[in-house]
Structure formats: C-alpha cells, structure tokens
Amino acid sequence: MRKPLLTAFLTGLVLLTSFAAKAAPKTDFNVCWTIYAGWMPWEYAAAQSIVDKWADKYGIRIKVTQINDYVESINQYTAGQFDGCTMTNMDALTIPAAGGVDSTALIVGDFSNGNDGVVLKGSGKKLDDLKGMDVNLVELSVSHYLLARALDSVGLKERDLKVVNTSDADIAAAFDTPQVQAVTTWNPMLEQINTRPDVTQVFDSSDIPGEILDLMVVNTQTLRDNPALGKALTGAWYEVMALMTGQTPATEAALTHMAKASGTDLEGYKSQLSTTYLFATPQATLAFVNGNALPKTMEKVAKFSFDHGLLGTAAQDSNAVGMSFAKGVTVGDQANLKLRFDPEYVQLAADGKL
Numbered sequence: 001m002r003k004p005l006l007t008a009f010l011t012g013l014v015l016l017t018s019f020a021a022k023a024a025p026k027t028d029f030n031v032c033w034t035i036y037a038g039w040m041p042w043e044y045a046a047a048q049s050i051v052d053k054w055a056d057k058y059g060i061r062i063k064v065t066q067i068n069d070y071v072e073s074i075n076q077y078t079a080g081q082f083d084g085c086t087m088t089n090m091d092a093l094t095i096p097a098a099g100g101v102d103s104t105a106l107i108v109g110d111f112s113n114g115n116d117g118v119v120l121k122g123s124g125k126k127l128d129d130l131k132g133m134d135v136n137l138v139e140l141s142v143s144h145y146l147l148a149r150a151l152d153s154v155g156l157k158e159r160d161l162k163v164v165n166t167s168d169a170d171i172a173a174a175f176d177t178p179q180v181q182a183v184t185t186w187n188p189m190l191e192q193i194n195t196r197p198d199v200t201q202v203f204d205s206s207d208i209p210g211e212i213l214d215l216m217v218v219n220t221q222t223l224r225d226n227p228a229l230g231k232a233l234t235g236a237w238y239e240v241m242a243l244m245t246g247q248t249p250a251t252e253a254a255l256t257h258m259a260k261a262s263g264t265d266l267e268g269y270k271s272q273l274s275t276t277y278l279f280a281t282p283q284a285t286l287a288f289v290n291g292n293a294l295p296k297t298m299e300k301v302a303k304f305s306f307d308h309g310l311l312g313t314a315a316q317d318s319n320a321v322g323m324s325f326a327k328g329v330t331v332g333d334q335a336n337l338k339l340r341f342d343p344e345y346v347q348l349a350a351d352g353k354l
Helices: 002-023 037-047 050-057 070-078 089-097 142-153 171-175 189-194 220-225 227-244 249-261 266-274 282-289 293-307 344-350
Strands: 028-033 061-066 084-088 103-112 116-121 134-137 162-165 182-186 199-204 213-219 276-278 322-324 337-340
Touching: 028 037, 028 070, 037 050, 037 061, 037 103, 037 213, 037 227, 037 249, 037 266, 037 276, 050 061, 050 227, 061 227, 070 084, 070 089, 084 089, 089 103, 089 142, 089 213, 089 293, 089 337, 103 220, 103 227, 103 282, 103 344, 116 142, 116 189, 134 142, 134 171, 142 182, 142 199, 142 293, 171 182, 171 189, 182 189, 189 199, 189 266, 213 220, 213 227, 220 227, 227 249, 227 344, 249 266, 266 276, 282 293, 282 344, 293 322
Parallel strands: 028 061, 028 084, 103 337, 134 162, 134 182, 322 337
Antiparallel strands: 084 213, 103 213, 103 276, 116 182, 116 199
C-alpha cells in the first residue's frame, strides 16, 4: 500500500515543483526590434542604457536585440526565442496569435500616417487607374492590406488587378524598370520612389488613420508571471517619448542618433516621423486604446487576413482568433483569445506609478 502512495506523493511533489519553477519570476529577458521610424526609440533606449536603468529599478535584466529581417524577428518571437518583439497589428494577429502564441500588445507606439502609400507612374493619376494594372508589393504584408483598403474606397476589388509579389529590398529598383507601373510600399522606400519625376501617390495610410499600428508585443504568460518586464519596458518607452518630443538640445541629439542608426540623416528621419503619428504620452495612448475604433479596426484586419488565408488552415471565418481590448471588449472566438490590447501598464505610466 505504501509504494503507490509514496509514488503518488513523489509524483505530486515533482509536479508541484515543476509548476512552481514555471511560475517563478524570471530575471533575464530578451526583446527584439527591426529598423523602422517608429521603432528607433528602442535602439536609442538600449544604446543610452535607458532600458538598463528601468530594468535595474525592478531587479531584472533586459537585452534589446536588433534583427535585420522583420518577418524573421516575428518568427523567432513566435518560436519562443524572444519575450517581446516589435511588429504591426496585422502581423501580431496573423503570425504569433494565429500560430497559437498568446500575445499582448504592451505598447501601441504609433500608427502609420502616410508612411505607407500607393504610387503610380504618370502625373494626374487616380486610384481608379489601378484597374487592370499589375501592382508590385510585398504580398500579404501591411502594404497588401493598404491596397485592399484603397480599392474598397473606390469600389474596386483585388480581382480587378494583379498583385505582383516583390520584396521590400527590391521594390524601389523594380519601380525604375519600364515593366512596373504601380507599387504599394512603406518608408523609406516610399519616400525614395516619390522623388522620381512624373509619379502620383494616389493613396496612403493617412487615408485610413489608426489602422496600421506599430506595437511592442510581449508573450502574455511571460508578462503575467513577470510584471516587472511590462513596467520596465513601458517606463523606458515613455522616457524616450518625452525626450523625442521635447524642445531641448538633448532632443536634437537623440533624433540625430536615431537617424544615424536607421541609415539616414536628421532631416530624413524627421521626414519619416512627420508621417508617423507617435503616441507621445501614456495619456494619448490610453485615449486611443480605450476608444471604440480599435476593435472595429482589428475586425477589418481579421477579415482581410482570413480572406487571404493568413489565419491558418483550420480557420472557418474571420472570428477564428479571439482578441481582447480595454473595458472587457472582445471580438472573435472568446475560447481562443490569443491577441490582447491591454492598457494596464500604460495606465500605470499615466498615473505616475511606474
């Protein structure tokens, strides 16, 4: 009689110890980012030890890693190699969330307000002129989503034209060839293409404000077990935001640093920021995240994603992946909540409690 009881006891002890080990707070974390105007603050926060300062405050260590390939950075996060990663709202839904990784948008940093656009060769062109044309873009990216929204605005469908998949590294060069007459892309490639003579930008992300969002996404379970990570990242982010939007020599120095790190000069970086709507304060972020528009936007993103097969082969409709928002609002499958827009840590920043 004792042997089974002892075995059960030891088994229970092992399980209890294993559970405790899994739930125990971590002290070392790794987040990643890729070059983009709205994500350069992470590079600056790491280079200037601002992340270290906030991590020290909470007794943890955070490594901030640059990944050159944007999609690869998200894939590595999804595979568990990073605790957090910068990505757009659409990619957060279609890669980690659709892949079963419960993820939280810790910080909604900005939205594209002209950083993404549709450009045609020739002056005086209109969106309607896209009918029957080939349009080069990074297929299934936010550029593809932007094109779909542009077509909606004039009653066209994707079947009315042909999408030609082109990498972001090649799209500017492709536009120089006579075969390519229209592209959809983002900065800095968009800015480069718009310097060509005799072109017309017929639609851009400022026509759909608040729909292409740039986030810092963190693994939900990691965040729940380690609130210090959320506090440190949020504190570091808004410290840099305050510096970037100031009127001091330190502001110019910070922006100059970010410009150089992103491969441009101060004028070029300021130009990119002019089409990036930064949520510069926690109060501004809260106003957006607590509003009614975000859930509706994500429903549009989910529909586009489902229509293009981005929610997985098992998805029956655009509600396959559940998403949660402020004030208890949810959309999609509540039994499969995998993407959360949680303002908890931004609220702490707004309340001065970090």
